[in-house]
Amino acid sequence: MAPALSDLVRRVRESRFPLQTADAQDGRALQRDIDDQLTDYLLPRVSDTDAPLLVVVGGSTGAGKSTLVNSIIGSEVSNPGVLRPTTRWPVLVHNPEDREYFTSDRILPTLRRVVRAETDLEQPQVRLVAHEGVPRGLALLDSPDIDSVLESNRTLARQLLAAADLWLFVTTAARYADAVPWELLKTSVERGTTVAMVLDRVPPQANREVRHHLSGLLSDSGLGSAPIFTIPELELTDGLLPDAAVFPVRSWILNLGMNATARDRVISRTLTGALAAVPAKVRELADIVSGQEDAHQRLHAVVDEEFGRSAADLAESLADGRVLRGEVLARWQDFVGTGQFFRGLEPTVARVRDRITAAVTGKRDAAEPLEQAIESSVALLIREQTVRAVAETAERWQAYPEGAALVDERPAMATLPPQFDAEVGRMVADWSSGVNDLVREVGQSKRAKARILSFGVNGVGAVLMLAVFAGTGGLTGAEAGIAGGTAVVAGKLLDTIFGDQVTRDLAQTAREQLVERARAVLERHRAPFDQALADTEVPPRQAGVLRGAGDRLEETL
Structure with missing residues (x-):
């Protein structure tokens, strides 16, 4: 019996209650109670009944x-x-x-x-x-x-x-x-x-x-x-x-x-009763421990769900045309030289190319306002999804006692840091610069190089960024029509420079790079939640181990 009691002492002491669940305090008190009973009475008494x-x-x-x-x-x-x-x-x-x-x-x-x-x-x-x-x-x-x-x-x-x-x-x-x-x-x-x-x-x-x-x-x-x-x-x-x-x-x-007989009678009565009471207490403790495991998994699932949803929504928003709204469309019209561009657009690539060329030839920074508008629109979408993920995760955590305690202990993780916008702005600008690098890298043929030079690297890069966001699923009404025309024009122009397949590959590569960077931003702001969970990690299967130790003791009685 002594080995079973010693094993149970170890298992009881190994139990952890890092989360402030509704019954965590009761669990810690019960843990102390069982430990005291085992350590101060049962183990010494079983080991030496003549004491x-x-x-x-x-x-x-x-x-x-x-x-x-x-x-x-x-x-x-x-x-x-x-x-x-x-x-x-x-x-x-x-x-x-x-x-x-x-x-x-x-x-x-x-x-x-x-x-x-x-x-x-x-x-x-x-x-x-x-x-x-x-x-x-x-x-x-x-x-x-x-x-x-x-x-x-x-x-x-x-x-x-x-x-x-x-x-x-x-x-x-x-x-x-x-x-x-x-x-x-x-x-x-x-x-x-x-x-x-x-x-x-x-x-x-x-x-x-x-x-x-x-x-x-x-x-x-x-x-x-x-x-x-x-x-x-x-x-x-x-x-x-x-x-x-x-x-x-x-x-x-x-x-x-x-009187040895009277003494032994008292010891036997107390020892028998104390041993018989332990298994039920261990099962009660195991139930509370199991609640810790469930609570930790529940909080982890919330983080996965909310940041996973934001990552998926962000990837979708970067491909369904939501970037091509308001300021971006206005800067695109300025870029091609006239606000009436789409009303009189003729479906000939040569005419489109000539009008864009006329707008940018000799003006190396003509694409800059369009690039800035695109970058701002992308940064806004990333901010929206990051704010949503952080706020929704914190709000759902606060619906549980253990989650509310973690948020109260770490209030900073429920909000974005002051430097967030600057951080995202640098990230999007780096991506935009990378798109221009892709244009330079891919446009090595004489024909492509000549056309890129005529449009300007930044100009072609801006058009490529428009192609990245070519969908219109996120827009309605007039914006959807304008954005759709923009996508067609941008795609045809790129096809004349790189060819159909290369254009698709470029757009896909640029989109994947942006989505990867955007998800990295989300992951950085998920990190405080993950760290809180790591700091309160519940040992796996501790409830099952406890029940097993209690069952083994019960079998010896």
């Missing part, structure tokens, strides 16, 4: 836990007082001959062992006190308040409960029905921990009524067999309860150390 029985004395603030421990031992081993919290770190009292069981990290491995009360209180610790008043085979642990004003005390008190063979719960006649104690008593039932109750400061006239009521509450909570000890409200003698008042609980506790 002393550990009685954890716990309860509410001011219930008199330290006074009770001192009174059971017969001397002040734990410091009581009026200031709260009195017990910040636990005090473990054991027989001197049992020292070896507690000086090691067999139990409570996260707490440093100290022997002096004045030791630095900022370091998590357990103070060991060897005392002959405790029989061999028994140890008493005075724990911090379960409802302490310090969260660290409350957390530690729960951890110590997980380490107990027996929980001696101390409360008062005025506070025995408080909610916090009953929450922990319920936990003891779930874990199978043996519980005994000490009802302190009970007014004599209320003893029967209070005891009867408490007994009913215990029975309703599944703790009907828990012994109840009552201590009347008495004056202390040298800080200790009178012997007569503490005798019933003292004799019962100390007998557990001296």
Whole structure:
């Protein structure tokens, strides 16, 4: 069984909750709870059933836990007082001959062992006190308040409960029905921990009524067999309860150390119950872990969907004529020399070529306004799709708790950076320059070179860019008709320079280069989302591994 428990400890500790899902906090708490139960109790107890029985004395603030421990031992081993919290770190009292069981990290491995009360209180610790008043085979642990004003005390008190063979719960006649104690008593039932109750400061006239009521509450909570000890409200003698008042609980506790049969019965009951409770808790933890896996995949799918959609829409918009609108068409008309160009267009390539040639001969920069208009139109389309991808991804992430937390932690990823437009402008200008390089590279024949020279490299490059965006699917009405005529003219002109097939190849190459560059822009602004997912990566199959480890333990029971 010990190997199965050791494997389960490792699997539980390997579980990760990097995403702020709705149940992530519950998952982390459950992980700690299982780890504490396995590490502080089950593993050491299974490995050594002869180790002393550990009685954890716990309860509410001011219930008199330290006074009770001192009174059971017969001397002040734990410091009581009026200031709260009195017990910040636990005090473990054991027989001197049992020292070896507690000086090691067999139990409570996260707490440093100290022997002096004045030791630095900022370091998590357990103070060991060897005392002959405790029989061999028994140890008493005075724990911090379960409802302490310090969260660290409350957390530690729960951890110590997980380490107990027996929980001696101390409360008062005025506070025995408080909610916090009953929450922990319920936990003891779930874990199978043996519980005994000490009802302190009970007014004599209320003893029967209070005891009867408490007994009913215990029975309703599944703790009907828990012994109840009552201590009347008495004056202390040298800080200790009178012997007569503490005798019933003292004799019962100390007998557990001296009576091997009674001791073994308590250990067996708690161990059996604790082991039986673990598999269900592991399955619950695995379900929460599975939710982490699902959440991570869900966020990843959102990024893929939104940036994939924008990439596809962008590629389509760069080929369906949407670039050829407004300013681009106006600059094209200026480029060919007249705003009335398309009204009187004659379908002869020679006439078209002559009119364009007349417009650009001797004017090397005649194509520049057209190039700039095309570049601006392309940059606008890239901006629209990038803004859409980033905004839609952030908005969809914020619909989930885990996504909203990531966006809140990294607000910059939900917007475009200030330098975005400049970045895209440089990219499109580089592409435009590359188109002119393609014109130079391909137009090496004498015939093509002569015509390119007559039109100007920039002029032919501008016409080639128009051919890249030749579709009209994104336009309607008059713009669609003008753009369609532009595409026909641009295509025929290029055919006279390069030939039909070369023109198509050039347009395809230029389009592919632009789409590749545009997608690279999208990818750069997808990167913050991908980095957020990488930073919160959920180990694969951790839920399945957890369930498997829990099943293997269950098979050994």
